[in-house]
Amino acid sequence: MKIKTLLYTTAAGLLTLASCDTVSENDRYIYVEEAEVQRCVLLEDFTGQQCPNCPNAAVETNKLQESYPNSVIAVAIHGGPLSPNTPVSLKSHVGDLYYSAAGQPKLPAGQIDRLGGTSVPEQWMGNVHTAIQRKAAVALSIENDYDADGNKAAIKIKAYGMNAASGKLQVWLVEDSIKAIQAMPDGSSNREYIHNHVLRAAVNGTWGEDISIAKGSEKTVTYTADLNPKTYMPNTRQTWNVANMHVVAFVYNDNGVQGVTKAALISNAENSH
Template structure:
């Protein structure tokens, strides 16, 4: 955990102008994809504002921005295990605790490419813009197929790297179009549509160790069983390669076919 917290000393979102807006940013040379981990909660009345920022980023940059909404904290989250409408899994606080004590964090907040520490949603625009322009020598491709009659998903992963390194591969299942409760400053919407929702880790909460060989591609296959409350047609798989020192080296997302 301490290694993650130490990353907060790196240049991050807290160094950009809080007043930046999409309309004044101009064009950016996109060199890679960016992972945005959005820590959110159904009882967090300001969290829909962060969701709007994600929608704007997706509209501007398309699939080069990979967003995952991770429901977290006992204050703002509704546990999946205690409510049919809950979206918070225990891993939510585990992921958040890599950056701060979940009991002392105000949501919404997020992390870009697992670098720079927690970042207020008002800074995500500039943070994403900067991250898109960073070089990456890692290639990641995903294919996910649901197995009819088996209630499972097969995930095929292709990896390539311009340098030899030890890293981690993390695979997540996410879901769009989930109608459930969401608090707002002045009301509660019982049919709010939640997007990019973290639904589970395929290969462990911290991912699995992988060795990337310089200019030697590799392929692997993983599987996960679908939960009864998942809608297969709304599922995606998010995969990313990361190291503690360098954060996310590359990220990819694919729809489950």
Template sequence: MRTMQTTKTFLKTSIWLIAFSMLFVITSCDKIEQGAFLEDTEGKCGQDLPSFPIRKILIEDYTGHYCGNCPKAAETAESLKEIYCDHIVTIATHVGFFAATQSNADSSYAYDFTTAMGDELDTQFGISAQGLPRGMVNRTEVDNKLVLAYAAWGTGVDALVGLAPDIDIDIENSYNAATRTVTTEVESEFLNNLAGTFNVVVVITEDSIVNWQNIYPFNPVPGYPTGDVENYVHRHVLRSSFNSTWGEEIAKGDVVANTTTTKTYTMVLPDEWVEDRCSVVAYVYETSSNEVVQAEDSKVK
């Protein structure tokens, strides 16, 4: 993972490169050129970001509440979010042996964080079989590995964050409190010509679920004791998918720039989910490679 100082140097160097290249390049209104958004966005989020699209990177954190090393992976994802800010979208997916529920007298580890979608992804990519924690960064390889130890997540992000986006995703949510129904409209616009088959996956996550988590004494995280921790805050937890594990096709073949598709989905939130902490996450991936081309998230309300 790069240090904060390395990130600053990288971004400042990028600014000079952009200034130099602008002497020779006229940017098309219909195409986002490489490097167009590479200004110093460190520490800037939301309204402070440029108005034009940026590439967002999906970190899939595969975890389990009885995995004592997993909190350190979650801390890594949050550290990357602090560095790269709105460039990072995170989903924490509980899978495998360490995510199994337990029948303990104190009710520890009784909560079921698992999902059908998570189980399918775990089977497809063989994640928990490699030992948790593991993750993927846009489902791209680092050193010829797709499923990554958390120490490699920063390297994966660093390789992608300087690339201009090929797709822009816009999410518009509405929430009916009386029926607990969220309606989400997801628009995907191709900014450049692309070839392949592209699916959009739309899921819902819930942040800050307070429940049990094991933390190994030899791999502690700030703010928590080690051992069985009753009040651990679980971040960005995958809850369910609006449109299945593999999503819905939005484009196929030679896709020209400015191609736009809009999909609308609804879901009734179970009573135990806290709507104020729920977000809709959408990502577009190319089906033959499974590579995530763009991601986006937006709070339910």
């Protein structure tokens, strides 16, 4: 599938609040040629409820997903000083750790397929254009079996080696359609703001688990995910809506993300963002 997109920003669209980084003149009005879509890419969106520019990053994410349908998997990671440490915040048990590992960037900031460092939202389209043309080394699929009585999910992940690959397999729980307060670009606070693809938990450890797969071979890994937020954060007052949750799985190493996929936690709850 080939997709042609136009990357642009305008001076009027750049805010100068302290929480937001800016983009240089050289990164504006960049025409992006046709891209051969070879893979899904992972967008880690570092964000915070007290970040007034972060809703603009959500708009950029929507543009990316419209430009590359079914090829951009976004995860919003709440961490850092603009993500409050309160029992009802959207911060996960690993959010601050991931934010620190990314270099504690000014918010909003994103990391595309863990290639290079973080970038501002105005640069995401160009970075996705580059990443999406890399051939995936690992093809992943997810099968989820939700146990309502136990409030758990059995997660089966199959990995197929398109090429020989080794690194870490990471499994996350994310949730869409969360209504929670958000600082807005106009200085207001929106208590009805809808947050999507919010990282809720790391199922198999903060940094995942080792995986190695030969070209042409397949591996199957299974996990049981507890869907009680207190399992991960004992003092939290978060409530999770499993009907709006997804599992994101990816393999990464020093050369970035080698393959990524996403599946609804409940198979008949297809609420994707």
